[in-house]
Amino acid sequence: MSEIETRFHGRRRGRPLRAGRQRLLADGLGLLGIDPAALPVGSDPAALFDPRPRAVWLEIGFGTGEHLAWQAARNPYIGLIGAEPFLNGVARLLAAVEAEGLANVRVLADDVRPLLNRLGEATLERVFVLFPDPWPKRRHRARRLVARPLLDRLARTLADDGRLLLASDDSDYVAWMLRHLLDHPDFAWTARGPADWRRPADQPPTHYEEKNLYGGPGATWIEARRKPRGAA
């Protein structure tokens, strides 16, 4: 794995956090934070939760965490792991976790890739990558997170038939993500018709989806399944 491929491009901090939020961040990460360097290779992410959840879902780049908190509140028997290097966003999620009393959330306040490298084969049931930074300039395309190296990690860590949900409102990135997905031998795109490009019924809009920063006609959602291992 090259250093370039695992370099995080983005911001880790926004406006200075008020003292209360700083305390919440330190205390919350002390309780719920994940340190990939402390995990053995091949780790079972369900072991990060007590009680042990029925399955583990991962959200990569949760931003300010509204979607993650929504999923955690509606799926109490699922363990939700969120990865996000933007600390102001992490503090927002931790505030929601505290306010809503969510007991099934764990947080990596950093790049997701070192964590994926430590997780065991087929240990995740569902992965969300919603509105990843599109890096629209041609010279920045190598920074796009959804590309073969990430898909390889997700193909290893997703269980058979595990669900991968991608979304973007940048049409070039949508085409890029779809091409990388279709090129990958371990994923199958589940869409059958135009309705399958829209947000699935069991998903809320995310913060970025509501902002519609790129001003296009709306978001495109791509759902894929991890093909069963050993299937012809």
Ligand SMILES: C[S@@+](CC[C@H](N)C(=O)[O-])C[C@H]1O[C@@H](n2cnc3c(N)ncnc32)[C@H](O)[C@@H]1O
């Ligand atoms: C455009 S924002 C979208 C946030 C949220 N998913 C939403 O839809 O509102 C993309 C987020 O991905 C995060 N991100 C970028 N690279 C990442 C990485 N390697 N691991 C985890 N998060 C990452 C960024 O910090 C940013 O907050």
